[in-house]
Amino acid sequence: MSIDAATVRHIARLARLAVSDDELAPIAGELNGVLGLADQLAAAQIDGVAPMAHPHEEMLAFRTDAVTEPDRADAFLALAPDARGGLYLVPKVLE
């Protein structure tokens, strides 16, 4: 796989990163370098090997279904740049 300037623009958009047109080509070059490294893995023989989601053996631990969190809305809302009427406020989202 090779990344071109259009792909960089697309990924930047998905990640909400501002990337100027001048930067597209150099970033594409760097990303292709990273992918080149990953491509070496493609040479490995993996027939019959189950995909590994995690490198360690341990399995997920669970909690029992109980409400343990107190209401800390005021403390949490105080962390936000803007909050009113118990709501976090963000710039208007247009659908």
Next chain:
Amino acid sequence: MSTASRIPPPESQLSGWQPVIGLEIHAQLSTQSKLFSGASTAYGAEPNTHTGLVDIALPGTLPVPNRAALDKAIRFGLAIGARIAPHSVFARKNYFYPDLPKGYQISQYELPVVADGTLAVRLDDGRVIEVAIERAHLEEDAGKSLHEEFHGATGIDLNRAGTPLLEIVSKPVLYSAAEAVAYMRAVHTLVRWLGVCDGNMQEGSFRCDANVSVRPAASDKLGTRTEIKNVNSFRFVEKAIEYEIERQIRALENGEKIVQETRLYDPTRHQTRPMRGKENANDYRYFPDPDLPPLAVTADDIAAVKAAMPELPEARRVRYIDALGLPEIDATQLCADRATADYFEAVLAALPGEAKLAANWTLGEVSAALNDAALTIDASRVPASALAQLLTRVREGVISGKIAKDVFAAMWTGEGSADEVIEKRGLKQISDSGALAAAIDAVLAEYPTQLADFRGGNEKLLQFFVGQVMKRTRGQANPQQLNALLREKLKGE
């Protein structure tokens, strides 16, 4: 699975086109706490009061999954005869939206916990279709955005963020809007029956996305689909799908291409319109969540869930027909939801051997009264135990079936228990032979001509005398006893 290739019924074709529909149903699992935090899931709280450190995505916090959510997912999987994956994986679905504070939703992608099930769906015309369910996976809900409340700003309420959902994905094997909505109803019945979801559609506990495409009837290659997002009523699902099928057929007949896109249904205009353009097509970059090791489900886990499973609706329906001898239509109606079936069984428990009587009353008087009062059966003003007492009095001959209906109406309006109403209104059947004999004597004395006719051979007059005695006793004569005594007296002994 063989059912995946169910052949579309010929009547589902529309002027040479075959609609094909698949549904993604989001059922909110009825747990006390969230999927990955100990915050409450209760609906309707003040905004942002049901959130914990994990839900607001403070850096450094880690998710810990809720056992009950997994058990409910397994329970659903077992009920649809699905495979429960011994290993499944939580993945991050990445997108940016202010009501998703982590910047990703924890979901399952390649390895869902439930795969390959089927559900038998009874259509309105009595046909039963087997719908293949591809998968059901656990995921967390997002928060809520309030766009209207503030000028130039959007308010965010994270109470719903992290609430456990089971996303139930059917294969594209539904061939009309009617089939799709019948399937959605069947899933709705099942999740409530199993106690895994409260099914409350107003509160958003049960909602659905519909994937709709059409193809030439002769083709077996799927056409390009569109996805109708977040419809939360059965009627709107049906209307939205109908509209979308028509729109696609019209477009294809005009030589246009269907664009794969997400559309929203607008119920006031009865149409769907595009929600996200193609240039914004989602690219979620799923990858296994490094915060959550793989999820293992052991045979013991499955056995424990199985042991706690309620009898399934279809099994109960068959039992009502085979073991209790109920007509199929009664059995089907009683099993339409678990609360109704449980009510019926509670009545029956107090009246062994009277299944038909208990069914008639549950589906008749009780159901009609509930409809009038817009109540569900668990809120019935005449609970099962109270109805059982009433029907016991009918069986004992204390009151007739006809008078029982009046007593029921009085019980419904709060006049008291069956015994209290019978006592207060003096409705007890006259089973005292002395009192009955006196009433008969009075009637015979009143109608000498008819008596002479009867004794002359006009036996049809028996019903006339029965009627007169009933009138005199205000319907309270025990019918069997009246009949026997009257015949005796008419003979003139």
